[in-house]
Amino acid sequence: MAEPHEVIADTIEVERYELLQAPLYRFDQSRRSFLKLMGAGMAILLVAQDVLAQESGSGGPPTSIDTDRIGAWLHIGPEGAVTVCTGKVEVGQNIRTSLAQAVADELHLALDGIAMIMGDTDLVPFDRGTFGSLSTPAMAPQLRRAGAAAREWLLDLGAESLAVERTALQTIDGRVVHARSGRSLGYGELTEGRQLSRTIDASTVLTATGQWTVAGRSAPKVNGRDFVTGTHRYPSDITRPGLLVGRVLRPPSFGAELITLDDGQARGLPGVAVVRDGNFVGVTAPSEPMADRALAALSAEWRQQASPVSAATLFEHLRATAVSDHLYADEGDVDTALASATHVHAQTYNIDFIAHTPLEPRAAVAEWSAGAVTVWTGTQRPFGVRAELSRAFDLPEEQVRVIMPDAGSGYGGKHTGEAAIEAARLAQATGHPVRVVWTRAEEFTWAYFRPGGVIDIRSGTDAGGSLVAWEHRNINSGGSGIRMGYNVPNQRIEFLRADSPLRQGSYRGLASVANIFARETHMDELAHLRGEDPLAFRLRHLADDRMAAVFAAAAERLGWASRHKIAGRGFGIAGGTEKGGYVATCAEVEVDGTTGKVRVVRAVAAFECGAIVNPLQLRNQIEGSMVQGLGGALFERIGFAQGRIDTASFARYRVPRFSDVPELDVVLVDRPDLPSAGAGETPICGIAPAIGNAIFDATGIRLRSLPLAPRGLKV
């Protein structure tokens, strides 16, 4: 089990395959410092603690480190306007609001007094990316420190200007106030038109959690009105003078090689250009219908060389190509303990590939000027995309600017810069700004997937039903959430790499969804084999108080002890911990005895992630995780064969809709005494095993694959 305070991952998890990939295209053709952008006012530059860790994780050659030593910066203009710059980006997890809350608290300002600039590589400090649930645990304290340092400095300046004791001053609502004399000065006034800047480190004292006034409370989305009135501009909405629409010709199957291209007909269309560079073929046109016509008019011949592996042979193939990669735990002697155990239970759990399907597909607008390129794109890693562009076009990074307007979500699926590179290549060739928005079919086919995997678990119990041995081998899906959360003296926990037939990468919660599903299903099996209550069996093996607390909270809210089963219905419980968050989920399902249709009637999640920053947003994130997790639990699955995706539309790939959503109940367990951990991912982990266990309770049918019942149960 993770140490309670271990919330900042400093290494890249194995299953973030997309970050280790070779560049997407090899074209045959061969910072600006934000400091100088600051005008008068006060700037606080905060040196990041983990600069080197960030650098090594950027996936490319090390970038320059001078200004990159800064983790965040904050500026107070002469009129008192507060601007905060961070490399984190907004994809619906609402950090534009929660990070502003952190600064507002330290600066004693209202939330709307703070402007957040996020994910613009020319304006914000280097950041590895918005993933791993690190925005709240890592970035919020940094911004707090910057805010606190600015506040302390403003008090110094106030004491000077007002010629009073510093201790007699307070910061209230954007002013330094001397209560005794009634005199005060605004934050902006205190800078007196000077250009002040100070670099601080991580030692600044922060407002204690108990004294938060803005953070710790619910705050609605700061720019919510823009979204409900349709005025927010997503990456797909960016327009530039002379903008052309770009489309890319996709191969008929993965790995196909272009042999010949006849583009005569397409070139004859009004305003159409065709760009070919190596295996890359794209068209541009003045309008969308014309771009579609041009793409359809291309006639290409491909050499196909797809892998013979299909969804039907996936698990066999993974097993056949597995190679040991990492031992997460090797304690005691598993083989001996299994040999002498009273009962040995061995099972295999299969996990299918699934897709993120953010509702806004990949999108980018690229514009070149004087040899430099600016790209607006939806990505969780603007600096990663900058590095990709710099490599693809052989440009110094200073000549690449990536701007990330708040985008239509990501869920770990937008770490890469495909659309950005494609738009930039087309814009370079045509001399016009170009927009590339992937179609839904492209997003389903050419993005990367949540890895499929095979998990083998062998457990041994003694005569009293206590665990004595545990072996967990995960092939391909990854190592997150793989560590055994229950007490067992002998354990071997291993991750094995395998050959993946599909492009794969990060997904919300990473492999903890798969690993916790397998472990929590297995634990449930053991409890039922013994005829013991599944919750009691878990608690009996649990030493971690935080985990036990969320189990207790979820069970209490559901009414686990007094649950009353009616025919066709069942209850399940499951839980786990990852990235400093603890989740326990209970589900009640109903199985239609005639059709086999499974419906989740009710789901309860108890979640604890340290001190709560914004309860409203936290609830929203947990509910969203449960709904998304329900899709992967019950029916989401990528079908593929012969190097093609068979499920490249919402008609063929089912995602949760209104009628799938159960009554959701969220219990927040607040621990103001602990640092805040991220909440966007871990709550997704409990729902699949809770549903699977509930299906067993209802029907006696044990399901060991995700998705559990894509076409309902065979009854």
Added chain:
Amino acid sequence: MAASATLTVNGQVRSVSDPEGKSLLSALRDDLGLVGTHYGCGEGQCGACTVLVDGKPVRSCLLEVGQVEGKSITSVEGLATNDGLHPLQAAFLEEDALQCGYCTSGMIMSGVALLARHASPTRAQIVHAMEGNICRCGTYTRIIAAVERAATIGRERSNG
């Protein structure tokens, strides 16, 4: 087809050039700059592109410009008036019924159409009417609460 078509959008008469083969979605977004209506699938499956045509919710990605000439089109940009937000827009904010917000405009348009038909929709009616709208962030329960809240506000207004 003619070199241009005339559409009535949010009460204004607008001209769209080269309408042949152009979807209403593309006309709204690219010709008229009304980018609050979103692309999510282009095949009628997600509802991100929902607008009202003569008060009925339609998938603008599936309609061609020629099919809506002479009809009255309302997009999300046409909902708020000088008196402020439409009750459903306000309810979305009050219920925090969005995360990334990409589905929001389509959800609101489907909800507005539903409320016009049923001033007090039941939960089942809401689910049924909005089943074609996907929220990938999973804010469904909040969206239902927002529609219910807007219905309450609407009833109060018409009673008061």
